[in-house]
């Protein structure tokens with residue numbers, strides 16, 4: 001274990017001791033989970049929003065996949081993590097805020113994001129907060145954009161009723177058995193991609209005339 005990995009693990013553990021519900025894990029995610037949750041993302045994805053980056057395990061994986069720091073918005077509620085992220089990824093935009101308030105924030109000069117990567121502990125959040133997070137995230141995403149969420153639980157951490165209510169669907173994309181503890185990743189996407197504002201509308205290809 002390198003010095004910085006050890007320092008991250010120690011800092012993370014201390015943050016968890018101070019606020020177990022918010023931090024929700026005793027250690028940062030490992031390489032297998034970081035690789036899995038970013039596996040569908042590349043430089044072509046466009047801007048990416050990360051929710052709950054902690055010490056930046058997924059951030060590093062996103063950068064390794066070709067996402068430029070300038071195309072990253074890091075939304076972190078823990079001040080101990082937000083300060084570290086700002087110094088570690090100085091060209092990314094780090095926002096010290098609650099992810100459930102995302103809808104009211106302008107990111108990337110209004111350019112929609114291609115993906116949202118979430119390390120948030122959604123299982124320990126009340127449904128109203130989870131709805132606000134998903135609603136805000138999908139307001140920032142392109143029509144074909146996706147929200148990636150990991151869980152230590154046996155099923156998708158977003159309940160089916162809530163997905164139905166928001167017109168979303170969840171697809172299991174894999175398991176990281178080498179993570180401590182093992183985790184699964186889900187891709188949450190719109191059931192029917194809606195037209196983006198300003199998206200050109202072609203009457204000849206409209207669904208009822210095809």
Ligand SMILES: C[S@@+](CC[C@H](N)C(=O)[O-])C[C@H]1O[C@@H](n2cnc3c(N)ncnc32)[C@H](O)[C@@H]1O
Nearest residue numbers: 025028029052053054057076077078098099119
């Ligand atoms: C399970 S840790 C994941 C950290 C990191 N993504 C990883 O995988 O190592 C959860 C992270 O979400 C942050 N968090 C929890 N609630 C949040 C909220 N409402 N808004 C933004 N960040 C939040 C915590 O401070 C912590 O950094």
